[in-house]
Amino acid sequence: MKKGYVQVTDSYERIIHWTMAISCLLLCLTGLGMMFQSFNFIGYLFGGLKNLKLVHNFTGLIFAVSLLMAIRMWWKEAGVFVFPEDMDWIRAAGGYLWHVDKVPETGKYNPGQKAFFLVVAVFGVIMIITGLIMWFPTALPVALVRWMYPLHVLGFVAIFTFFFVHLYLGTIGNPGSVQAMFSGWMDKKVLTMLHPKWVKEMEHEGKLVAWGEEKKSDAHGHSA
Amino acid sequence: MSTKPELVKLIDTTLCTACRGCQVACKQWNEMPGLRTKQVGTYQNPPDLQWNTWTLMRFQEYRDDDGKFQWLFRKDGCMHCTDAACVKVCPSGALYHTPLKTVGIRRDKCIGCKECIAACPFDVPRHDAATDKVYKCDLCYSRIEQSVPPACVKSCITKALTIGPKDAMIKKAYARVAELGGDANVYGDKFVGGTHVIYVLQYKPEVYDELPVNPKVPLSVIVWKDLLKPLSLLTAGAAAAGVFIHYITHGPKTPHDDGQEQKGGE
Numbered sequence: 108m109k110k111g112y113v114q115v116t117d118s119y120e121r122i123i124h125w126t127m128a129i130s131c132l133l134l135c136l137t138g139l140g141m142m143f144q145s146f147n148f149i150g151y152l153f154g155g156l157k158n159l160k161l162v163h164n165f166t167g168l169i170f171a172v173s174l175l176m177a178i179r180m181w182w183k184e185a186g187v188f189v190f191p192e193d194m195d196w197i198r199a200a201g202g203y204l205w206h207v208d209k210v211p212e213t214g215k216y217n218p219g220q221k222a223f224f225l226v227v228a229v230f231g232v233i234m235i236i237t238g239l240i241m242w243f244p245t246a247l248p249v250a251l252v253r254w255m256y257p258l259h260v261l262g263f264v265a266i267f268t269f270f271f272v273h274l275y276l277g278t279i280g281n282p283g284s285v286q287a288m289f290s291g292w293m294d295k296k297v298l299t300m301l302h303p304k305w306v307k308e309m310e311h312e313g314k315l316v317a318w319g320e321e322k323k324s325d326a327h328g329h330s331a
Numbered sequence: 332m333s334t335k336p337e338l339v340k341l342i343d344t345t346l347c348t349a350c351r352g353c354q355v356a357c358k359q360w361n362e363m364p365g366l367r368t369k370q371v372g373t374y375q376n377p378p379d380l381q382w383n384t385w386t387l388m389r390f391q392e393y394r395d396d397d398g399k400f401q402w403l404f405r406k407d408g409c410m411h412c413t414d415a416a417c418v419k420v421c422p423s424g425a426l427y428h429t430p431l432k433t434v435g436i437r438r439d440k441c442i443g444c445k446e447c448i449a450a451c452p453f454d455v456p457r458h459d460a461a462t463d464k465v466y467k468c469d470l471c472y473s474r475i476e477q478s479v480p481p482a483c484v485k486s487c488i489t490k491a492l493t494i495g496p497k498d499a500m501i502k503k504a505y506a507r508v509a510e511l512g513g514d515a516n517v518y519g520d521k522f523v524g525g526t527h528v529i530y531v532l533q534y535k536p537e538v539y540d541e542l543p544v545n546p547k548v549p550l551s552v553i554v555w556k557d558l559l560k561p562l563s564l565l566t567a568g569a570a571a572a573g574v575f576i577h578y579i580t581h582g583p584k585t586p587h588d589d590g591q592e593q594k595g596g597e
Contacts, residue, residue: 257555275574
């Protein structure tokens with residue numbers, strides 16, 4: 108780390124994020140191995156398709172726990188749209204798609220980030236419910252169980268598609284932002300560009316933690 | 332192998348005496364154990380299809396419109412659909428269409444996901460917890476590929492069970508129905524692409540226990556396999572391509588030296 112960096116996440120947030128991210132990707136990989144017979148070869152990585160199914164099911168439990176913790180942790184900040192400022196940002200597409208002189212300022216999370224969070228939260232919960240029923244399909248009426256499968260795939264369609272956008276915008280699409288999920292510190296310049304209003308808020312409330320002048324406080328209120 | 336004709340097994344319920352020879356022969360040929368059951372006041376035993384009982388004689392007490400009592404016998408089991416929902420949903424290729432167009436099962440490939448159980452319009456596949464695998468009739472594939480009739484057909488003493496080339500058997504079924512008259516009908520040739528097990532029924536299908544009147548591949552299976560499954564790769568591929576194009580045309584967001592926001596080259 109170096110001068111000019113500010114803290115944007117605490118370790119609790121990063122642990123939840125990566126538990127969820129890694130379990131989610133493992134679920135996508137193993138799920139694809141069962142969804143397409145042409146991807147059955149993924150089963151070899153796990154010692155056969157039957158083991159792959161087991162890995163998928165139990166990874167689902169880890170994903171479920173991390174997702175519920177993430178929803179509890181991020182719902183207030185990322186689960187609720189704030190109007191009209193979020194609408195202004197959406198109208199400008201966050202400045203990502205066409206030239207915008209000044210991207211409308213939003214709070215800690217912009218509507219794009221909120222949209223991804225909501226997609227993962229809503230479809231993630233659908234994945235957990237449908238997945239559990241698919242694990243024990245003979246326990247419920249068949250007319251109900253039958254619709255769990257397309258719903259489970261619908262959740263995959265939504266989450267897997269948004270994943271690529273999230274990966275891009277969190278890494279090479281916004282250079283410097285990926286550090287938020289590794290070290291937890293970001294260049295204040297980058298942060299001010301991406302989240303100007305949040306920086307102002309934190310400065311105003313005296314919550315901005317800058318490198319070299321840490322106040323040993325719980326900066327974001329996410330301590331476990 | 333490809334020279335062999337598409338086979339259909341005909342079950343003429345009007346000739347059946349419910350001797351259950353087929354049920355026993357099936358277990359014998361397939362080396363399936365008999366498990367202890369309880370007598371619950373019917374000859375129907377076991378009460379339903381089981382992982383170890385691939386064909387079951389159903390006994391049904393029926394009073395027709397004239398108040399005449401009749402005992403209906405129906406041999407239940409896999410119908411070997413042409414449009415088999417179980418084959419469509421099976422993730423591992425354990426369930427498959429044999430060259431004879433019947434639905435075979437490669438048990439070594441089965442991962443016990445039970446997706447076929449939810450998909451089957453006839454409620455046929457059964458799961459065994461001990462082996463975590465699914466079981467069902469495979470129309471004695473090891474026999475019919477050698478041009479030997481299935482064990483059930485071989486054991487049938489009244490010729491209620493016969494097997495032969497599809498067209499000939501359907502013709503035979505309709506001839507029998509014409510002979511019987513009344514509500515008699517052929518069941519199986521008109522749905523799920525035509526089944527490879529068909530019934531001659533004395534009464535309308537709705538009369539019979541556990542027999543769907545209009546079986547079809549569930550809509551959920553079509554939405555799942557024909558729509559959402561290809562869509563998943565399409566949308567994910569579009570998203571991956573989209574962000575790549577964004578990167579090479581629009582470029583990343585980087586801060587200006589004076590702290591003002593600026594976009595990458597366009």
